[in-house]
Amino acid sequence: MSATPRLKVATAWLDGCSGCHMSLLDMDQRLIELSERIDIVYSPLVDTKVLPERVDVGILEGSISNADDLALARRFREHCRVLVSLGDCAVNGNVPAMRNHFPLEQVLARAYRENVTLQPQLPDRGVPALRQRVVPIHGEVAVDVFVPGCPPSAEAIWQVLAALLEGRDPDPSAFTRFGA
Numbered sequence: 683m684s685a686t687p688r689l690k691v692a693t694a695w696l697d698g699c700s701g702c703h704m705s706l707l708d709m710d711q712r713l714i715e716l717s718e719r720i721d722i723v724y725s726p727l728v729d730t731k732v733l734p735e736r737v738d739v740g741i742l743e744g745s746i747s748n749a750d751d752l753a754l755a756r757r758f759r760e761h762c763r764v765l766v767s768l769g770d771c772a773v774n775g776n777v778p779a780m781r782n783h784f785p786l787e788q789v790l791a792r793a794y795r796e797n798v799t800l801q802p803q804l805p806d807r808g809v810p811a812l813r814q815r816v817v818p819i820h821g822e823v824a825v826d827v828f829v830p831g832c833p834p835s836a837e838a839i840w841q842v843l844a845a846l847l848e849g850r851d852p853d854p855s856a857f858t859r860f861g862a
């Protein structure tokens with residue numbers, strides 16, 4: 683890659699399994715090159731937990747399923763110049779959106795009452811309120827780059843970051859397909 687300014691990159695996972703972040707780490711030795719070209723300014727992978735005012739690239743894994751997911755997605759959109767939907771859960775709802783086939787009350791009852799033998803009860807504190815329906819990121823905020831896959835390959839993530847570092851518009855279509 684040619685010399686370009688360091689990119690400030692933020693990542694977060696919403697309603698996802700963290701598998702997309704694991705794929706990011708799968709870049710192996712390329713992570714060393716990336717570390718010389720980007721600064722991870724906010725992420726579950728680093729200790730910094732305050733989203734800076736201005737971020738070059740925001741990467742969101744997972745769908746928007748609860749109130750906290752929505753708040754964080756909106757903050758990323760507000761603070762990030764480029765917003766990336768990483769993985770099928772972010773792009774189309776994928777596994778988390780399966781609950782959309784059932785009323786929320788039925789989902790909660792199944793998880794917290796019918797399948798529980800000890801103190802069945804709905805959580806009413808310390809957890810964000812579930813939304814009626816799960817939506818992909820672009821169901822609530824504008825997304826600039828879609829990277830499908832469950833998870834997307836490390837190669838796909840690398841190609842997206844490399845394009846952004848070079849000031850090009852990423853085209854993940856050559857490196858991705860839904861579900862793989």
Ligand code: SF4
Nearest residue numbers: 698699701769770771
């Ligand atoms: S797309 Fe797949 S790997 Fe990524 S968060 Fe969703 S279920 Fe996990």
